[in-house]
Amino acid sequence: MRSRLSVIIWIFLIGWSSALRAQSFKTESGNVTFLSKAPMNEFTGKSSKLNGLIDLEKNLLDFYVDLNTLKTGIGLRDSHMRDNYLETKKYPFAEFTGKLESIPTMVVGESRPVVAKGVFKIHGVQKEISVKGTIKMLSANELLLDASFPILLGDFKIEIPSVVFYELAEEQLVTIQANLKK
Amino acid sequence: MKRYFAVAVALLLSLPAFSQLERKLANANQEVELTFHAPRHINLLTVEPLEKRGLHFAIMHTFGTVDGGAQNLWGLDNGANIQLSFEYGFSQRFSLGIARQSRDKVYNLYGRYHLLKQTENNNMPLSLSVMGGAGVNTSNYDFLQNEAPNFSERTSYALQLMLARKFSDKFSLQVSPMLAYFVDPRQIYFIEGDQNLYLALGFSGKYKVSKRASLTAQWIPNLNSDLRNNLGVGIDLEAGGHVFQMYFVTSQFLNEQYLLAGGNGVPGEEFRLGFNVNRIFATGRKRAARE
Numbered sequence: 001m002r003s004r005l006s007v008i009i010w011i012f013l014i015g016w017s018s019a020l021r022a023q024s025f026k027t028e029s030g031n032v033t034f035l036s037k038a039p040m041n042e043f044t045g046k047s048s049k050l051n052g053l054i055d056l057e058k059n060l061l062d063f064y065v066d067l068n069t070l071k072t073g074i075g076l077r078d079s080h081m082r083d084n085y086l087e088t089k090k091y092p093f094a095e096f097t098g099k100l101e102s103i104p105t106m107v108v109g110e111s112r113p114v115v116a117k118g119v120f121k122i123h124g125v126q127k128e129i130s131v132k133g134t135i136k137m138l139s140a141n142e143l144l145l146d147a148s149f150p151i152l153l154g155d156f157k158i159e160i161p162s163v164v165f166y167e168l169a170e171e172q173l174v175t176i177q178a179n180l181k182k
Numbered sequence: 183m184k185r186y187f188a189v190a191v192a193l194l195l196s197l198p199a200f201s202q203l204e205r206k207l208a209n210a211n212q213e214v215e216l217t218f219h220a221p222r223h224i225n226l227l228t229v230e231p232l233e234k235r236g237l238h239f240a241i242m243h244t245f246g247t248v249d250g251g252a253q254n255l256w257g258l259d260n261g262a263n264i265q266l267s268f269e270y271g272f273s274q275r276f277s278l279g280i281a282r283q284s285r286d287k288v289y290n291l292y293g294r295y296h297l298l299k300q301t302e303n304n305n306m307p308l309s310l311s312v313m314g315g316a317g318v319n320t321s322n323y324d325f326l327q328n329e330a331p332n333f334s335e336r337t338s339y340a341l342q343l344m345l346a347r348k349f350s351d352k353f354s355l356q357v358s359p360m361l362a363y364f365v366d367p368r369q370i371y372f373i374e375g376d377q378n379l380y381l382a383l384g385f386s387g388k389y390k391v392s393k394r395a396s397l398t399a400q401w402i403p404n405l406n407s408d409l410r411n412n413l414g415v416g417i418d419l420e421a422g423g424h425v426f427q428m429y430f431v432t433s434q435f436l437n438e439q440y441l442l443a444g445g446n447g448v449p450g451e452e453f454r455l456g457f458n459v460n461r462i463f464a465t466g467r468k469r470a471a472r473e
Contacts, residue, residue, distance in 0.1 A: 026203075049208045060201075066208040074464040075233030076423065079215040084393045089302065089351070093205055159393075 023056035025143045030178025032065050032094075038169040045070040045081070052178050054135070054143060056103055061116050063176070064095040085158050085168075086123060094122040096131070104135065106143075111136035116147070125156040133176075141182040148175040214300040217309060217348040218356070220425040220460040221269060221277075221294075223386045224400040224414040225433070225441055228356060229309040229346040231296045232271030237463040238279070240267045242456070244434045249451040257454055265436035269294075270465075283436050285372045290317035290437045292340070300347060308347050315340040317439055319371060326370070335366035340438035342384070351390065358384035360402070362442040372435075374409055374445025381405040382442050394420040398429065402441065410446040416456070427458040 030050030036043055049069040053062040067088045072078055082088040098118015106112065116131045133147025150173050153160055160168050218228040221238050232238055246260025254260060262284075269279030274296070281290045292315030300309045319336040323329075339362070346356035362380040367373060382404045390396045395417060402412035416429025430453040432446035447453070 051203055051206075053203050062202045064203060064205055066206075068212055069208045074423075075236060076462045076464075080420070083216050083351075092207060095205070097202060 025054045025180035025182055027052045027178045027180045030176060033175045035173040036169040043072055045072045050176060050178055052180055054145065054180055059099045059103055061099060061118060062097045064093045066092055067094055068092060091124045096120045106137040108137050108139055123156045123158050127155055143180045145178045145180060148173060210303060211305055212302040214302055214348045217346050217354045218388055219396060219418045219420055222458055222460060223388065224398055224416055224427065224429050224431060225436055226358060226384050226386050226400055227294060227313050227344065228386065229296065229311045229344045231274060232269060232277045234271050234273050235465045236271040237465050238269040239461045239463065240458055242436045242458045244431060244436065244454045244456040247447055247452045247454055263434045263436060281437060283440065285435065287320040288317045288437060289320060290315050308345055311344040313342045313344065315438055317437060331366055331368065338362065338364045338439040342438060354388045356386040360384050360438060360442060362439040364439065364443060367443065373440060373443040375407055375443040377407055380407055380442035412441060412446050413449045423461060425460040429456045431456045
């Protein structure tokens with residue numbers, strides 16, 4: 001009886017100690033920018049509500065942003081973007097889940113170039129993408145991630161408004177910057 | 183042993199999870215947007231707010247009655263009543279506007295305050311806004327000599343509540359109890375009524391037929407006068423920052439007081455073609471972007 005109990009306690013302790021050793025970093029306030037560079041009109045949609053997870057031990061990257069938090073600086077344009085093009089009521093999130101091609105050896109104060117491969121999802125459509133970026137280890141408990149990648153709205157069945165005064169580019173450059181903590 | 187094993191698994195599950203993040207909305211009480219396409223809907227104001235520092239410019243026209251047929255190009259030959267208005271958002275909830283209607287050269291100062299906003303999760307099922315307005319007729323009545331109305335006799339006032347719900351992506355409905363008061367409702371004014379006080383209930387409906395177009399309707403039954411009720415049907419078209427509203431309506435009037443006191447034609451033969459252009463500008467945009 002006592003030995004069974006001690007087994008459980010051991011399992012629990014081992015589990016917890018591995019949790020403490022784990023290389024799992026998270027944020028709920030990363031920055032994400034969608035840059036639309038049309039010939040006549042350039043504007044950005046910004047959010048500072050990027051949720052992210054980097055687990056260097058399990059090699060898991062997981063990011064999402066609530067597209068309702070995306071702001072372009074013009075309220076009406078935001079509403080139209082949410083209502084007509086991104087359809088955020090049906091598809092509220094832009095998501096990326098993937099892994100690093102190889103896990104870099106991190107040294108505090110140094111940055112490493114990384115390539116992530118995974119699935120990007122927006123407007124209910126998924127697509128395999130590869131993203132280049134850098135990870136800098138700010139301290140033992142803190143990572144700084146910078147990455148950017150282009151997406152084509154057509155790939156995600158996001159219709160480009162034809163008769164509009166704010167021209168929207170087919171190619172959007174997505175840039176993320178996030179400070180992730182253990 | 184099995185039981186202990188189950189307890190152990192449960193304890194392990196209580197450890198920090200390393201799987202994907204749980205998807206959560208940033209704001210669970212997300213406010214409903216675009217209940218209507220614009221702050222105006224045919225002739226009535228809506229619960230649709232302006233953003234802070236947003237400027238709404240509207241040009242509204244109504245033409246003559248369509249019963250003249252092709253000879254008068256269905257009323258377009260008969261002079262239009264035009265209202266120009268500017269409304270500025272001082273906050274997400276409060277805006278002030280000024281409008282000028284060409285009939286009786288009425289300047290109207292009005293404000294809207296948004297008390298409640300419907301949320302996506304239905305914690306708040308309705309939007310509620312209040313509007314108040316004061317107008318002055320600036321026509322020249324010098325020919326009446328001593329009988330000419332003084333300033334106070336030229337004024338009129340409006341008060342309305344706007345209660346709206348976006349029932350679905352397609353359908354929205356607003357009910358607006360309205361009140362108009364004329365200090366001195368003279369016959370020489372462009373109004374049909376001779377009462378001081380007018381009470382009415384405005385109904386505004388929107389049914390979206392495509393991403394950028396909706397069918398629209400308004401009905402304003404009078405509650406304390408024998409005047410005919412206002413009826414309007416139309417279409418709203420969104421084109422970028424503009425909302426174009428085209429409609430047939432029984433009244434030529436464009437501000438709240440005159441809509442209630444002005445009288446209406448018979449729906450059908452006495453419909454008038456109406457046309458609004460709404461444009462919303464973002465002012466102080468550079469500052470907003472830096473914030």
